[in-house]
Amino acid sequence: MTTASATTATAPNTRGLTAAVVLLAGALCTLVGLTWDVQWHSDVGPDTFFTLPHLFLYAGSAISGFASLAAVLVTTAARRAGKEVDPTLGGVPVGVFGRVFTAPLGYLVAGCGAASFLLYGLWDQWWHGLYGFDAVIDSPPHIGLLLSVAVTLVGTVIVFAAARDQLWGRVGVFTSLAALAAFTTVIALAFASVPARTVIAVHVAMAFLVVLCAFTGAAAVRKGGIGVALGLVVVQALTWVFTPWATRAYANAAGLPIRDYITGVPAMPALLPMCLILVTALVYPLTTIRAKWMPPVAGAVSAAVVAGLQSVQNAIVYDVHVPTLGRLLPTVAVAAAVGLLAGHLGWRFGHMLRLSSTARPEGA
Amino acid sequence: MRVAATLVTAAALFVTAAPAANAYQPVEVVHTEQVKAGPYSIVVGFSTWPVRAMQSLDFTFDPDGGVAGKSGTLVVTPLSQPDQAWDEPLARHPRKREVWGLDVRSLPDPGDYRLQFVVDGPQGHGDGELPRLHVLDQPGPPMALSWSISALPALGLGAFLVVAWRRTRRRLVEVPA
Numbered sequence: 001m002t003t004a005s006a007t008t009a010t011a012p013n014t015r016g017l018t019a020a021v022v023l024l025a026g027a028l029c030t031l032v033g034l035t036w037d038v039q040w041h042s043d044v045g046p047d048t049f050f051t052l053p054h055l056f057l058y059a060g061s062a063i064s065g066f067a068s069l070a071a072v073l074v075t076t077a078a079r080r081a082g083k084e085v086d087p088t089l090g091g092v093p094v095g096v097f098g099r100v101f102t103a104p105l106g107y108l109v110a111g112c113g114a115a116s117f118l119l120y121g122l123w124d125q126w127w128h129g130l131y132g133f134d135a136v137i138d139s140p141p142h143i144g145l146l147l148s149v150a151v152t153l154v155g156t157v158i159v160f161a162a163a164r165d166q167l168w169g170r171v172g173v174f175t176s177l178a179a180l181a182a183f184t185t186v187i188a189l190a191f192a193s194v195p196a197r198t199v200i201a202v203h204v205a206m207a208f209l210v211v212l213c214a215f216t217g218a219a220a221v222r223k224g225g226i227g228v229a230l231g232l233v234v235v236q237a238l239t240w241v242f243t244p245w246a247t248r249a250y251a252n253a254a255g256l257p258i259r260d261y262i263t264g265v266p267a268m269p270a271l272l273p274m275c276l277i278l279v280t281a282l283v284y285p286l287t288t289i290r291a292k293w294m295p296p297v298a299g300a301v302s303a304a305v306v307a308g309l310q311s312v313q314n315a316i317v318y319d320v321h322v323p324t325l326g327r328l329l330p331t332v333a334v335a336a337a338v339g340l341l342a343g344h345l346g347w348r349f350g351h352m353l354r355l356s357s358t359a360r361p362e363g364a
Numbered sequence: 365m366r367v368a369a370t371l372v373t374a375a376a377l378f379v380t381a382a383p384a385a386n387a388y389q390p391v392e393v394v395h396t397e398q399v400k401a402g403p404y405s406i407v408v409g410f411s412t413w414p415v416r417a418m419q420s421l422d423f424t425f426d427p428d429g430g431v432a433g434k435s436g437t438l439v440v441t442p443l444s445q446p447d448q449a450w451d452e453p454l455a456r457h458p459r460k461r462e463v464w465g466l467d468v469r470s471l472p473d474p475g476d477y478r479l480q481f482v483v484d485g486p487q488g489h490g491d492g493e494l495p496r497l498h499v500l501d502q503p504g505p506p507m508a509l510s511w512s513i514s515a516l517p518a519l520g521l522g523a524f525l526v527v528a529w530r531r532t533r534r535r536l537v538e539v540p541a
Contacts, residue, residue, distance in 0.1 A: 045458040045467050046388040109524065116517050123513070130504050132420030133468045140507070144514035151517050260455035349525070352532045 016089035017168055020159045022067040023110055024176055027153050029060030031179055034146075034186065035239045035268040038137060039247045043262045047133045049125070052250055058121065064152050065114030071107040072096075087357040091162040105356060106162060110155025117148035138189045146187045153180040161220055162357035170221050173353070177217045177224075178231025184209035185271045200311065200331045207307035207335045210273055211299050211342040212349075214280050218287050219295075219350020226284060229277040240269040263318060270317045275309040299343015300336040307335030391422045391460040391467075397497075401436075401481045402490020404428060408479065409463075417474040417502040424457055425464040427483060431456060434485035436464070443476040443496070454481070474501045 033056025040053050071090055079085055079102040085093040090104025103111070124141035136142070153176055160172030188205035196202070210232075218225030243266040251258060279302045286298045308328050315322040395413035399406040409424035427434060431454075441449035457465030471477060479494040504510070 047468065048388060112520070113517070116520075120514070120517075127504075131418050132470065136470075140510035140514035143511075144517060147514070147517035147521075151521050154521060257456075257458065257461065259458060261453045348529065352528055355532050355535055 013088075013163075013166055014168070015086070016159075016163055017166075019067055019071050019090070019107075020156075020163070020168075020172060023064050023071075023107070023152075023156050023159060024172060024179075026060045026063030026065075026067060026114075027149065027156055027176065027179055029056050029063060030149050031060070031182060031235070032239070032242070033057035033060055034149075034183075035243050035266070036246050036250075038186075038268045039243045039266060040250070042267050043244070043247050043258055044251045044256055045259060046256060061114050061117040061121075061149065061152070064110055064156075065118070068107040068111030068114060068155070072101055072103040072111065075104055075107075076101045078102075088162050088165070090159045091356040104159070104162070106155045106157075106159030108155070109158060110152045113148050113151030113153070113155060116151060117145055120144035120148055137186060138192050143187060143190045146183055150180060150183050150187065153183065157216075158353065158356045161353040164221055164354070164357075170224075170227070173221055174217060174224065174227035174231045177213045177228040178235055181210045181213040181228060181232050181276075182235050182272055184213065185273070186268060189271075198330045199334050200307070203307045203310045203331055204303075204335045204338060206271075206273065206310065207303040208338045208342045210276060210306060211303045211339055212346045214276065214302065215295060215299055215343050215346025216349040216353065218280070218284075219347045220353040221350075223284070224350065225280040225287065226277070229280040232272055233274075233277050236269050236272045236274065240266050243267075243269060265317055270314075273306050273310055274313055275306060279305050295343040295347035296340040297343070299341070299346065300339040303339025303342055304332045304336035308332040388459055391424060391457060391465070393422075393424055397494055399479075399481060399492045399494050401427075401483045401492030403487040404434075404483050404485065404490045404492070406481055406483070406492065408494055409465075414500055415471065415497065416500045417472065418470050419503060420468040420470040422457065422459070423466040423469060424460060425454060425481065426462075427464075427485070429485075430462060431464055434483060436481060436483035438464075438466075439478075439480040439482070440471075441478045441480070442471075442473060443478060444473075454483070471497075471499050474499050 033053050037051070037053035037057060040051065041047065075085055075090070075093060079093070085102060085104075087093060087104070091106040092104070093102050094105050094108055095101070096103050096108065120141055124139075124145060127139060127141045131139075156176040157173060157180065160169050160176055163169030164173060185206050188202050188209060191201040191205045194201035214225045214228045216224075217228035221227065244264070248258065282305075283298045283302050286294060286301070308331065311323050311328055311331070314320065392411055393409035395410045397408045397410075399408055405428045407424075407426040407428075409422075409426065411422035411424075412419065415421065425438070436454040437451050438454050439449060439451040454464040457463055458467050475498075477497045477499060479497060481490075481492050483490045483492075
């Protein structure tokens with residue numbers, strides 16, 4: 001690795017901002033729909049395909065998909081007109097179908113995620129036809145849908161990273177990585193079927209994925225880890241307020257009763273690790289050390305703390321007993337082990353993001 | 365102006381989508397079992413029969429004299445794995461509020477389950493159980509196949525990251541902290 005100079009200040013440039021914001025807005029719309037839908041099933045229950053939370057879920061993906069398609073078509077037209085393609089507009093251009101199309105890398109990835117979402121949506125419909133509308137978030141089609149959104153968000157991160165010389169680009173990197181971290185906490189529920197007798201697999205997976213996102217941000221943009229964690233705090237705060245309100249308002253509008261014995265806790269916002277902002281701030285001095293051992297060690301520390309404190313968070317939020325230290329230790333130990341990998345991979349991915357626009361002098 | 369138009373559109377969607385939410389299937393009981401919990405007789409209803417693993421259905425628990433003034437707990441025990449038992453309060457069914465129930469709920473694994481009812485009401489305390497609810501194998505493809513299909517986006521993303529990793533190996537730069 002070579003050391004590059006700090007990012008130099010450049011004049012504000014909003015080229016590409018609109019398409020990037022629409023892409024991100026689509027993903028955030030899906031995030032709102034997801035958190036609302038989870039709460040709907042928890043607090044109200046009755047389900048059909050045509051509910052407002054589902055509309056948000058699917059419309060969000062459609063918005064991201066159309067934004068990606070538009071960006072690809074505009075770039076293709078520009079390339080065919082003989083114009084130079086600006087790689088800061090969505091990332092390095094990539095030839096698709098033998099250069100029939102020219103796609104900015106970020107929009108290509110995001111578009112693939114949106115297309116995949118559509119296919120998994122069809123599979124989900126088939127699944128519900130066979131198994132009924134049991135509202136389990138961790139069914140195979142649901143996890144496929146969530147992974148598709150994650151792919152879209154990875155593309156969104158690339159789009160904003162390509163414009164990271166601009167303030168809006170850096171804010172977009174934080175926001176999209178925070179949204180990705182939020183989605184990954186739900187994806188981690190795929191491990192809910194693993195018996196949690198010794199190790200709580202969900203918390204380990206959650207710690208791995210969240211630390212991966214935070215370290216990607218940390219390596220991509222200065223103080224990016226803290227930025228991602230701050231973004232997650234904003235997502236958590238907004239959804240914490242919005243989700244129960246929207247659920248009750250929609251139930252009232254539909255004339256449906258609230259279930260008996262609900263906990264009143266916003267289910268998905270309560271999943272998001274509240275300690276991440278603290279963890280990223282604490283390990284920040286560590287991340288300033290230029291050494292090969294730093295990313296895995298900092299990742300291990302971060303993942304161990306996140307996984308350990310997740311049980312404490314659950315105990316506080318749901319008013320249950322805090323597990324003993326002895327009970328938590330195996331989970332913390334395994335989280336630290338996978339955190340080594342999360343830190344290493346996240347740091348590397350962050351550096352790769354800095355090359356998403358190869359027009360930069362340091363990336364040339 | 366654009367903000368106002370967006371808000372109006374959102375409100376219109378809210379109003380028009382809400383009636384659609386009312387179009388929910390009524391609860392149709394196709395099979396019943398009788399349970400005696402102390403002084404209370406409970407009719408346990410199933411919207412699908414026989415019950416299959418992972419296939420959701422509506423369960424209804426209808427105590428004689430109705431649910432008013434009564435409360436209770438349901439304990440579900442997989443007989444092959446008693447340590448996996450769970451309990452929950454007997455709550456009114458969202459689409460059939462005059463009885464207790466579980467709406468569109470499935471049992472995760474095939475095998476036999478015991479449903480225990482603990483009821484408190486005007487006639488005192490009562491315990492009873494449906495000793496053996498047999499659950500058949502899940503329909504559809506094996507779960508390993510389903511999970512493999514759902515993992516495809518992750519595999520695709522992994523392949524993309526590997527290619528990106530290899531192509532950027534020599535060009536990576538350090539970030540000032």
